[in-house]
Amino acid sequence: METLADQTDLELIALAMRVASEQGRRLTAVVGAARPAAASTPSTPASGAAMLTRTQVAKLLNVSKATVWRRLKDDGDFPKPIHVGKKKSLPRWDAAEIAAWCRSSKAAA
DSSP: OOOGGGSOHHHHHHHHHHHHHHHHHHHHHHHTTTSOOOOOOTTSOOTTOOEEOHHHHHHHHTSOHHHHHHHHHHOTTSOOOEEESTTSOEEEEEHHHHHHHHHHHHHHO
16 A cells, blocks of 8 residues: 555645545535635635645544644644634644645655
8 A cells, every 4th residue: 555655746735635625515614605705814825725624634644633633732843724714713734735744754754
């Protein structure tokens, strides 16, 4: 079985996009697709960026959801989530940042 470390950058981004599309409808329903898009700020992703849930990040990295939080807490290089939703309580990660982190982790190993 091919591991995450064996995949190319484009394969990692494609995998992240597939994972994001599986559950993308949930985010659209929560955030409300009918609302006009807010201006992009440093704390929000560029428009059209694939955003991943904690579950999607865990599946992509082949770890548990708890491990995603541990890496966020313990690994200073792990991408920080962007909190979305009405109460800013829904953490989402930029798929490109996760792919870049995977590349840098693979290079360091």
